[in-house]
Amino acid sequence: MTGSARDGRPVRVTVWNEFRQERSDAPVRAVYPDGIHAAIAEGLRGHEGLEVRTATLDEADQGLSDDVLATTDVLTWWGHVAHDDVSDTTVERVHARVLDGMGLVVLHSGHFSRIFKRLMGTTCDLKWREDGRSERLWVVDPSHPLVDGLPETFVLPEEEMYGEHFDIPAPDELVLLSWFEAGEVFRSGCTWRRGRGRVVYLRPGHETHPTYVDPNVRRLIANACRWAAGPHGEAPVRGHYPGPS
Ligand code: ZN
Numbered sequence: 001m002t003g004s005a006r007d008g009r010p011v012r013v014t015v016w017n018e019f020r021q022e023r024s025d026a027p028v029r030a031v032y033p034d035g036i037h038a039a040i041a042e043g044l045r046g047h048e049g050l051e052v053r054t055a056t057l058d059e060a061d062q063g064l065s066d067d068v069l070a071t072t073d074v075l076t077w078w079g080h081v082a083h084d085d086v087s088d089t090t091v092e093r094v095h096a097r098v099l100d101g102m103g104l105v106v107l108h109s110g111h112f113s114r115i116f117k118r119l120m121g122t123t124c125d126l127k128w129r130e131d132g133r134s135e136r137l138w139v140v141d142p143s144h145p146l147v148d149g150l151p152e153t154f155v156l157p158e159e160e161m162y163g164e165h166f167d168i169p170a171p172d173e174l175v176l177l178s179w180f181e182a183g184e185v186f187r188s189g190c191t192w193r194r195g196r197g198r199v200v201y202l203r204p205g206h207e208t209h210p211t212y213v214d215p216n217v218r219r220l221i222a223n224a225c226r227w228a229a230g231p232h233g234e235a236p237v238r239g240h241y242p243g244p245s
Contacts, residue, residue, distance in 0.1 A: 011074060013050050014069075015055070017056050018085070019035045019037060019056040022035045027208050028208055040076060041053075043213070046222075061090075070097075073230050075104050077104065078110055079110050079112075105199075105225060106201045106202070107204075110201075116199075126164070132209070134157050136154075137155075137156070137216075138177045140177050150223075158209045159204060161180045164184070164187070166187055168187070175189035200224045200227070204220075
């Protein structure tokens with residue numbers, strides 16, 4: 001797998017979060033007192049082979065300088081109320097790094113992030129309802145590394161509903177489907193290739209539910225980081241080409 005391309009060193013994960021509602025909104029802070037990024041990072045640190053750091057929107061360079069991105073094998077993305085505060089420069093930097101081989105794992109309301117919409121080329125819109133009822137996830141591709149060690153199906157007791165139609169290009173791989181109590185369904189675990197990079201979308205993770213401490217969700221995100229992490233082989237030569245040497 002991708003580990004060999006890194007000569008056995010750990011996967012370098014940067015967990016990015018806009019980190020706004022945890023500071024402004026008491027119900028969110030009650031669930032994620034140190035920020036959603038802290039809970040995601042803690043979950044990843046419980047899995048082997050991952051070297052984890054965090055970055056947030058209000059840091060210098062929006063947490064994503066060229067240096068940070070150059071030393072990131074896979075970036076996880078959580079955003080919700082501040083998508084429009086992410087600058088053109090940041091979107092361009094992250095986009096270029098994905099095409100150059102960095103993995104990107106987009107979580108929950110990151111479906112509406114500028115970087116995800118840029119990579120997908122569609123609206124990425126969907127149905128939603130904050131009813132706090134349960135979500136049942138089903139593995140529909142049991143051979144995929146994203147679901148290593150996960151049961152065939154598992155339940156999150158309280159979640160926000162996301163329903164189809166989810167306006168994304170047809171995923172290269174569909175790994176998880178969700179079912180909600182009122183009957184809606186949703187493509188909850190999807191992958192795409194973009195350039196040399198791998199992109200994953202994982203649905204669970206509303207800011208007022210403790211989804212990021214759920215052991216299955218934590219395993220799923222760790223698996224996604226390992227699977228998506230670059231590099232994935234040498235950069236191809238493009239343009240005028242004199243021939244192989
Ligand atoms: Zn949400």
